[in-house]
Amino acid sequence: MAQEVLRWGADPSGGAPYVFTDPANPDRYIGYEKEMVDALAQAMGRRAEFVPSDWETLVSALQRHSFDVIVNGLEPTGDRAQQILFSKPYYIFQLQLTVRRDDNRINSLDDCKNRVVGTLGNTAASRLLQQQGIPYRSYADPVGAYRDLELKRLDAVIMDVPAEAFYARPNPKLKPAGPPFTRGLYVIGLRKGDEALKKEIDAAIDKIIADGTLENILKKWGLWNDAQVEFQAPIRTGTQTAKAEEYTSTNASFNWSEALWRLTRAAAVTVLIALGSMVIAVVLGLPLAVGQWKGPAWLRAFCTIYVEFFRGTPVLVQLLFLYFGLPVIGIAMPGWLTALVGLGLNYAAYESQVYRASLEAIPLGQWEAAYSLGMGPLLAFRRIILPQSFRIALPPMTNDFVSLFKDTSVAFAISVWELATAYRELANASGQFLLLGVAVSAFYLAMSLPMAHLARLLERRLRDRATERVVEEEEALATT
Amino acid sequence: MIRVTGLHKRFGDSEILKGIDFEVPPQTVLGVMGPSGSGKSTLLRCLNGLETINGGTIECDNVRLEGGLSHSDYRRRVKDLRLKVGTVFQHFYLFPHLSVLENIVEAPVHVLRTPKQTAETEAYELLESVGLRQAARRYPGSLSGGEQQRVAIARALAMHPALLLLDEPTSALDPRRINSLRALLRTFVDRGHTMIIISHSMGFLSGVADNILFMEGGYAVEFGPAEEVLETPKDARTKDFLSSADSAD
Numbered sequence A: 001m002a003q004e005v006l007r008w009g010a011d012p013s014g015g016a017p018y019v020f021t022d023p024a025n026p027d028r029y030i031g032y033e034k035e036m037v038d039a040l041a042q043a044m045g046r047r048a049e050f051v052p053s054d055w056e057t058l059v060s061a062l063q064r065h066s067f068d069v070i071v072n073g074l075e076p077t078g079d080r081a082q083q084i085l086f087s088k089p090y091y092i093f094q095l096q097l098t099v100r101r102d103d104n105r106i107n108s109l110d111d112c113k114n115r116v117v118g119t120l121g122n123t124a125a126s127r128l129l130q131q132q133g134i135p136y137r138s139y140a141d142p143v144g145a146y147r148d149l150e151l152k153r154l155d156a157v158i159m160d161v162p163a164e165a166f167y168a169r170p171n172p173k174l175k176p177a178g179p180p181f182t183r184g185l186y187v188i189g190l191r192k193g194d195e196a197l198k199k200e201i202d203a204a205i206d207k208i209i210a211d212g213t214l215e216n217i218l219k220k221w222g223l224w225n226d227a228q229v230e231f232q233a234p235i236r237t238g239t240q241t242a243k244a245e246e247y248t249s250t251n252a253s254f255n256w257s258e259a260l261w262r263l264t265r266a267a268a269v270t271v272l273i274a275l276g277s278m279v280i281a282v283v284l285g286l287p288l289a290v291g292q293w294k295g296p297a298w299l300r301a302f303c304t305i306y307v308e309f310f311r312g313t314p315v316l317v318q319l320l321f322l323y324f325g326l327p328v329i330g331i332a333m334p335g336w337l338t339a340l341v342g343l344g345l346n347y348a349a350y351e352s353q354v355y356r357a358s359l360e361a362i363p364l365g366q367w368e369a370a371y372s373l374g375m376g377p378l379l380a381f382r383r384i385i386l387p388q389s390f391r392i393a394l395p396p397m398t399n400d401f402v403s404l405f406k407d408t409s410v411a412f413a414i415s416v417w418e419l420a421t422a423y424r425e426l427a428n429a430s431g432q433f434l435l436l437g438v439a440v441s442a443f444y445l446a447m448s449l450p451m452a453h454l455a456r457l458l459e460r461r462l463r464d465r466a467t468e469r470v471v472e473e474e475e476a477l478a479t480t
Numbered sequence B: 001m002i003r004v005t006g007l008h009k010r011f012g013d014s015e016i017l018k019g020i021d022f023e024v025p026p027q028t029v030l031g032v033m034g035p036s037g038s039g040k041s042t043l044l045r046c047l048n049g050l051e052t053i054n055g056g057t058i059e060c061d062n063v064r065l066e067g068g069l070s071h072s073d074y075r076r077r078v079k080d081l082r083l084k085v086g087t088v089f090q091h092f093y094l095f096p097h098l099s100v101l102e103n104i105v106e107a108p109v110h111v112l113r114t115p116k117q118t119a120e121t122e123a124y125e126l127l128e129s130v131g132l133r134q135a136a137r138r139y140p141g142s143l144s145g146g147e148q149q150r151v152a153i154a155r156a157l158a159m160h161p162a163l164l165l166l167d168e169p170t171s172a173l174d175p176r177r178i179n180s181l182r183a184l185l186r187t188f189v190d191r192g193h194t195m196i197i198i199s200h201s202m203g204f205l206s207g208v209a210d211n212i213l214f215m216e217g218g219y220a221v222e223f224g225p226a227e228e229v230l231e232t233p234k235d236a237r238t239k240d241f242l243s244s245a246d247s248a249d
Helices: A032-044 A055-063 A124-132 A142-150 A161-167 A195-210 A213-220 A226-237 A256-294 A297-312 A315-329 A335-360 A364-372 A377-414 A419-430 A433-479 B040-047 B071-084 B100-110 B116-129 B145-157 B175-190 B202-208 B226-231 B236-248
Strands: A005-010 A047-052 A069-074 A084-100 A117-120 A136-139 A156-160 A174-176 A181-191 B002-011 B014-024 B029-033 B055-060 B063-066 B085-088 B163-167 B195-198 B211-216 B219-225
Touching: A005 A032, A005 A055, A032 A047, A032 A069, A032 A195, A032 A213, A055 A069, A055 A084, A055 A181, A055 A419, A069 A084, A084 A124, A084 A142, A084 A161, A084 A195, A084 A226, A117 A124, A117 A142, A124 A136, A124 A156, A124 A181, A136 A142, A142 A156, A142 A161, A142 A174, A156 A161, A181 A195, A195 A213, A195 A226, A213 A226, A256 A297, A256 A335, A256 A377, A256 A419, A256 A433, A297 A335, A315 A335, A315 A377, A335 A377, A364 A377, A364 B085, A377 A419, A377 A433, A377 B100, A419 A433, B002 B040, B014 B040, B014 B055, B014 B211, B029 B040, B029 B202, B040 B163, B040 B195, B055 B071, B063 B071, B071 B085, B085 B145, B100 B116, B100 B145, B116 B145, B145 B163, B145 B175, B175 B195, B175 B202, B202 B226, B211 B226, B211 B236, B219 B226, B219 B236
Parallel strands: A005 A047, A005 A069, A117 A136, A117 A156, B014 B219, B029 B195, B029 B211, B085 B163, B163 B195
Antiparallel strands: A069 A181, A084 A156, A084 A174, A084 A181, B002 B014, B002 B055, B055 B063, B211 B219
8 A cells, every 4th residue: 555645834935944945946845844744654553744834824734625734833822722633742942033243133022113123924933023013014024024134124133043043143243132032832733633644743743753753853953952852851751742731822812803903004004105106207207208209319208118028927926026035235224115116116117108198199289389379398297288188198197006005915935014915914923814905995995996096087077177267157157 | 572583492402482582661561472382482481580491591680591500590580580570371370379368478578678568558459450359268179260360460460570471361261251361461561560461362362462572483574563463464374373263263
């Protein structure tokens, strides 16, 4: 009979030292949890098969049967307990606060009250920060968080010790602030109802602890410490198994009023980014349009290259470039400003084409009439051509503004707390994908519908002005 | 008022105006006639500076435009010339986003820096004289062709031009309105205005023009008092055109 397979899911991106791509051999995954699962599978008489997945969606992927177990430094929390089953614990984790080497203001979590702290989304650390009311930004992987700490976009970073040991400690620009704190458990997650598999896994965990296999693996990765000794001792002497109650466990304190408040804040950020970038787009679009339309050859070429570059490459790539690429030459903008500038530069390319088309739509006769009345080109443009083309440009501009509103969601890629980020994180923390989805859509619509309505009103006013006057006069005549 | 001598205009290799000479004395109307492609429209566009001339001179008041001037010098003089010459285009080109009144005061206020109050008072007088005072607040889109034309005339006259150019003014009008336009233009001449009217309608020109210039193939074929040119043309091409126009009427 063929060997049974144990399929396990984890997020390997930025996943060292848990499970990550072997830098020496990119076809292979390595990590202490990889080695541990191999040992567990061997103890169970199975073959381990790794399914790379995404941290934020591990629980839903497990429920969709993408794999059988989650092994990814998972903490047993109350809200997860409602959705999945936990194995025995296999590791005691602690948290470590990291700051820049030259920063002496922050020595403990208490010093972070009015600072911005980075951490991974939906982890023990993020829940701790949330409970203590410390503003934090969540990242998809430790690399981004530590880099933003270096670039002063953050004041501190909190990570589980394994990740901190791997990513922060070797970095000479960073230093640990205070000793590690809290003790929490890593467990393996299973689907509800998989009691038989849980029994098998629990036995295997006891076995690899008792025979020293896990100790060897942890020592090899530099993760063996006093906490593990205390935790493993009773199991190894066979006196008792680990008691979950002795350890801290964080719970997401999810309630609807807080979620709505956070969504409202996210909506405000979305509005700020959308309005700010539209101002840039509207203002910058005009010189681009005129330059491309009437400028000398070099300016036409420049404007064309600008437009084709920003239209021809994805806005997501442009944002990532601005956020991660520009700091290389010393320009490190905060995330919201990066999104605002990036989207502004991008939409300026689109607006310039709207303007150009609507400027070109004005008949040549309008120019000639203005010239023959003695107007110069600038006066004719400002007083005669521009107001007329504005009416033509208004509907497509409205359209662009609405789509800009939605495009602010790409800012989630650079950890800006706007609506899409809020949805992803709140929904992952609570499992309320459907209800929160409806709420977030309502927020988007509450912003875009009034705007579209206003634009329609303005359009109608401009268009109907001539006919309205006639109606007014006819009414005036009829009453006399 | 305006004197044109040896006017040449080329587009690439093809010469459209091959040496035109004429003069328009103050308070008179010159009618320019000729078949399509004879160069009448190009002549008009040279007179208001929309085309650059290649040779000859245009003199209007103290402004003198000639071929072969440096680019910046030419542009400066064209700007001066445009303040002397007003144009009523065949399709009027009123500014659709501005009301009738705003159309008229736009250039006086922003080019001549006339105070808005003064400009509006004058605009109302001009509208009165073209019979459209009540339409001051309307927009061009709600006006008939004839009304638009009269607004265009008022708009051009608001700049106090020494010379008024009209391009095919009868093309959008029915016969009744053609008569009233003729009367209107004559009253402006009596008040001291000077005009050049481009038209292929012999009937219209015979009642309004003092002199006639007949063009064909880029040449001024015949130039003289209106009755002479229309009744007893000397050139065979003029005769030909007039007789075919007669039979068409």
